[in-house]
Amino acid sequence: MIKLVNKMGMMSESKKSGIAYTLSTLVTKGLVFLTIPVFTRIMPSAEIGKINLYNSWFSLICIFSTLSLTSGGYQLALKEFDNDKDRYESSVYSLTLLVTSFVTALYVMNPGFWEKMFGLSRAYMIMLVIGLFLTPAQDFWMARQRYDYKYKMSSFLTLISTFGAVVLSVFAVLNCKPNETGWARLFVNNLVIYSVALLLGINILKKGKCFYKKEYWAFSLSLSLPLVGHAIAKQILDVSDRIMINQYIGSSAVGIYGTLYSVSSISLIAWNAMNGAYVPYLFKNIDNIDEHNNIRRTSSTLLTLYTFIAFVMILLAPEIVRIMATQEYYEAVYIMPPIAMGVALTAVSNLYSNILIFYKKTKVIMLASGAASVVNLVLNYIFIPRFGYQAAAYTTLVAYIIMALIEAVVATRYYKNHTKLKMIYDNKLIFILCVITVLLSFISIFLYGAKIPRYLVCIVCLLATYVLYKKKLKTKD
Template identity: 20%
Template sequence: MKIFNKDLYWIRSGFFTLLQNLSGVFFSIGSFFILVRILGPNDYGVWVLFMVTVTILETVRGGLIQNALIKYLASEENTEHPRIISASFTISAILTLICILLNLGFAHILSALWKAPELIPIFNMYCFTFIISGVLTQFNCILQANLKFKSIFVSSFIMQFSFFAYVLACFIFNFNIRLIDLIHLQMFNYTISAFIAYFQVRTYLSISYSLCVDWIKKLFHYGKYAFGTSVSAILSVTVDQMMLGAILSPVQAGAFNVAVRLTNLLDIPTNAVAVIVFPQSAKRIVTEGKEGIKYLYEKSVGTLIALLIPGIILLYLFSGIVVNLIAGDNYKDAIPLLHITLLYCLFTPYGRQFGNILDSIGKTRLTFLVVLLVTSINIGLNYLFITRFGVLGAAYATLAAHIIGFFIGQSILKKELNVSVRNTLIFAWQFYPEFYQKYIKKN
């Protein structure tokens, strides 16, 4: 079977990105399988709350510059690239310092809120990782803008494999794992991955050593709403776990995380297509206009729905077996949660591509306002539902927020690009016979 054919755009462009997401989910599930057994419910819940927090801080930094850097590197002349990259590194350095200060400041507050004093030393140690991960993020953005998904896959694979291999060795040889050991491991893995990414990106890494104020302003003004969007989006998918930890306990947050992790198995194609669509849409708006963007949105969403539906059905039918197999007997409470979180997946392609498409046509402020509104609704519903229904309330609240966000997003896209939900469903239906005719029967 010939993969890299000019007629197979989605496979050609997404092969290594999909492979990266597949390997990422495999190693994530594998590490999760081991950690829930080594750490126990309370320590695992503390680890979940820590990772949720640092993920938010990483998103704060990446959200301001990531989409802006990719967009301008993909659309501007090569002569401008050194100045764009230099401006991006400058903004990243400033944000890294801010994130480190926030990390140190929140350590004591969150450890008290979640009644987990062991959080303080691991928050403090993670400050060193922030510096390394900031450099790695810059390298990956440059590679993504140049559609070098294979290079991103290589560095990401090695980092994920190293973490998995360490916890697997500890599990096999019955070594004790402390939470601080996992932070040391992350620091080491980020360092190795950054070195590998450097050798992949150095061809494109032309830096201007002058202070590019004009590009700093341009990247900042484009990215400020994408920044707000990213922060609001990550809060939208993590606030339920954080509020469970504060209102109930880290154990409940850990149980909810089990359901979320299993649902993330279905996010592999969504994440892969999102990475591809953004730089492609930034180019299409210049060459084909809004009609090209409309087709790109409907086709990508339809393809994703077609890929997700079989997985949703299978995971729903065998949810009890999957939870017991992956997480063990301590997390049976995650089974009804999984039934609800699986429904999120039906709305994820619409929401994810909504933000990508609007950002690519310069509507970052509108994306930010929508995501901020939906996140605010999500936070309010989570507080009301958790206090009333317990851990199940978090799942119902987040599902309700997804549904509200879907209707808001589609009404905006209808006005901006004349996007049709009906067309996405038609593309989804056509995907199966088209895939069979082109890629199975033909070969």
């Protein structure tokens, strides 16, 4: 720890911010995942299914209420309005409040219709509406902190709020009736998160003192509106399986599938942390030709490290499920490889969509995710009724492959035509990594009954990751 602190003291602010953000994200998300084995043992699967259903609908509705203003285009706008970031931040947050007010009015006019459509009680719906007003403030504030490399306060606030929400949620579930555990967990968790978001929202409005400025709204909407389509399609891709499983099979199956999906997505914690630190660096240096080799090397290293992590998680799936859940969930362990690989392809999509966002080609992102979501819906409609919720894992993988492929092809073509340079990413390496990892992931299913071979492969992967890390350090030196 002393060596790490000393090294960080000599680093640039961008590197300090990247490390701090990555570590805080890993710790906070890790805390959330550590509670999975607790909740699966003290909550009925049907109650967990209710929370999964709520989170699915919240993620989808949040796209409409925020107009995707908190997406990648926000960081590009911070660069565009570098001298007036406070007013810009206040203005776009006010825009989300205005849109959310309209969404809330639609609900208030006919609450029964929406409650029946979403399959959620009034208490859940009221909590959803409150979240729509408050969560954008936290998203804006966190993105601004990362962009300005102000990592200390954001890391501290994230750690404290997450720890408080987790501890209080467990306490609440342990002290209520089994059929009330879903609501108790959700209420207490959101009480902490939304309280912090409320304070941040007030701070944003107080500092910026700007409700409307045509230039800010026009610039942000020109980037974000196509991303609304992308975000809707992406959420459909992410949550339609759970909604359709609930329709065709039931909430208990949603609880099992949703839990396994969450476990399969553990590796995504690492990627989101790495990508969150990488994007500000990319946007600030993509126009600097002298940095192109560094960007190419950094992106390749990050993706390689992430694929190793994802593959190790797939190999250890039986052990992870035994730790995280009960025997009721273990029957679904074999759907983890396709889900995990589909989620892992998010990393590839992010790399190329970052390029498209920088060059304001957000419509391409919308079309790619739209095509993937349509394929996913059609395949779910065909296969879930016939083969059960397990089929959703494979339809998700197919959809993610389609989305990543479209974005990679279009981003590469546009970058080469626009800059007259070779692609800033190593496309050949990325393709090889994807193919090898997908093949090995399916082979790993046959190793689930043999512990020693799986453990040996895990050790080899970890050693390879360490060697790659040391090689990267020598290259930097």
